[in-house]
Amino acid sequence: MSSFKYSDVYRIVYPRRHEGIYKNRGDNPWVSIRIRQGVGRDPSKWFSNQLRVIAEVSRVYGDGRAMLGTRGGDIEIFKVDFRLFDEVVAKLKEVGLDPRDSCGNSVRNPIPCASQFCPYAHVNAEALSTFIGDYFRYRSEYEQPSLPHRIKISISACERACAVPVAQDIGIVAKPNGKFDIYLGGGVGEHAFSAKLAFVDVDAEDLLPICVGVAEVFRRSGERRGGFKWVVKLRGLDKVKEEVMAIAREVKPKLPKPPDLAPRFVKSRIVKVPYPTGWVTADELVKLADVAERYGFGYVLLFNNQSVYIPVHEGVSRIEELSNYEVRDPGSMYPEGPITVACLGNELCPPGLIDTTGLGRKIHVHLSNFNEPIRVGISGCTHDCGMSWVSDIGLEPFGSKIGY
Ligand code: SF4
Numbered sequence: 001m002s003s004f005k006y007s008d009v010y011r012i013v014y015p016r017r018h019e020g021i022y023k024n025r026g027d028n029p030w031v032s033i034r035i036r037q038g039v040g041r042d043p044s045k046w047f048s049n050q051l052r053v054i055a056e057v058s059r060v061y062g063d064g065r066a067m068l069g070t071r072g073g074d075i076e077i078f079k080v081d082f083r084l085f086d087e088v089v090a091k092l093k094e095v096g097l098d099p100r101d102s103c104g105n106s107v108r109n110p111i112p113c114a115s116q117f118c119p120y121a122h123v124n125a126e127a128l129s130t131f132i133g134d135y136f137r138y139r140s141e142y143e144q145p146s147l148p149h150r151i152k153i154s155i156s157a158c159e160r161a162c163a164v165p166v167a168q169d170i171g172i173v174a175k176p177n178g179k180f181d182i183y184l185g186g187g188v189g190e191h192a193f194s195a196k197l198a199f200v201d202v203d204a205e206d207l208l209p210i211c212v213g214v215a216e217v218f219r220r221s222g223e224r225r226g227g228f229k230w231v232v233k234l235r236g237l238d239k240v241k242e243e244v245m246a247i248a249r250e251v252k253p254k255l256p257k258p259p260d261l262a263p264r265f266v267k268s269r270i271v272k273v274p275y276p277t278g279w280v281t282a283d284e285l286v287k288l289a290d291v292a293e294r295y296g297f298g299y300v301l302l303f304n305n306q307s308v309y310i311p312v313h314e315g316v317s318r319i320e321e322l323s324n325y326e327v328r329d330p331g332s333m334y335p336e337g338p339i340t341v342a343c344l345g346n347e348l349c350p351p352g353l354i355d356t357t358g359l360g361r362k363i364h365v366h367l368s369n370f371n372e373p374i375r376v377g378i379s380g381c382t383h384d385c386g387m388s389w390v391s392d393i394g395l396e397p398f399g400s401k402i403g404y
């Protein structure tokens with residue numbers, strides 16, 4: 001193991017980050033693989049056969065664990081030998097999974113709220129996010145090295161805005177009048193910016209052109225420091241809006257039209273299984289797959305709180321394998337709690353300063369009997385992957401002596 005130097009492996013995998021690979025901490029051959037759904041698939045919907053394959057590759061190639069992403073729409077596996085990355089990706093692709101564009105400089109997964117089981121939804125957020133995400137997939141102009149930083153998009157199907165538009169580069173929010181508001185320039189990290197309301201009452205067919213406009217403005221800016229939020233900050237919102245709209249108008253005739261976005265409500269009940277700090281064992285993944293098949297529709301949903309939502313048939317009131325969890329009628333994602341969300345931290349993440357998992361578990365013990373909607377977010381460094389900035393209580397280390 002010690003014959004592998006961190007810097008040597010890093011140099012090899014770094015140029016491929018947008019393919020979903022990044023180096024784990026230390027002098028070893030290990031990398032993480034951040035898995036997202038393949039082209040044409042709802043990014044929030046994970047089928048039982050996919051969960052079984054992730055469990056299997058995690059056992060065979062990794063350390064038998066996986067982590068639910070803090071942003072939603074991805075599952076990571078760890079401690080994979082970097083030389084086996086392509087082999088693992090081939091296995092994932094057999095079941096419609098594809099890590100590409102989940103890491104590095106790329107247009108990341110557009111995260112939808114779970115509009116399929118929320119009675120407040122004005123649109124089908126999952127269909128919209130699939131449509132927008134598919135456009136950007138595998139386009140070299142929107143991957144590194146052409147794109148200077150990542151772009152994050154989320155879609156909330158109503159004004160309750162569960163998909164946290166203020167923390168995104170592009171936050172799309174559906175309105176009761178059939179149109180959309182768009183927020184631009186948000187982002188977490190050392191310099192956290194709240195996205196600003198940029199476009200009001202946008203038609204569905206203008207959403208993709210505006211997203212392409214943002215990506216183009218950003219690509220041409222070459223702003224590498226901290227992403228699109230800095231372009232908005234430095235140029236000002238009005239200037240950026242003008243630039244985005246000029247490109248949007250130009251590209252619109254060449255772009256695909258959105259699909260039918262009428263809400264598609266799936267009659268179901270739901271069981272939420274939280275995984276405080278995000279870790280799931282391979283055995284747990286298999287259990288979730290079994291439950292989804294036995295009681296539900298053969299899939300689970302992921303969102304931005306390291307919880308798994310399993311839609312089950314309407315007659316189900318108790319699940320034997322998950323007897324500690326309530327089966328409830330569908331509703332809004334928030335407010336719900338308590339929940340403790342944590343990033344990878346210093347066990348495996350190179351910049352990590354603290355043990356986010358250990359801290360999160362200690363905190364969650366005290367929260368778990370507290371039936372109030374509170375979210376604790378823990379990040380291992382100022383990059384804030386634990387979304388501490390948008391949590392009710394956010395913890396993030398700073399400085400050489402590690403204060404919080
Ligand atoms: S309440 Fe939340 S989950 Fe429901 S439609 Fe609105 S944003 Fe989506």
Ligand code: SF4
Pocket residue numbers: 343344345346349350351352353379380381382383384385386
């Ligand atoms: S916040 Fe820091 S420690 Fe946590 S996953 Fe991000 S880069 Fe790693």
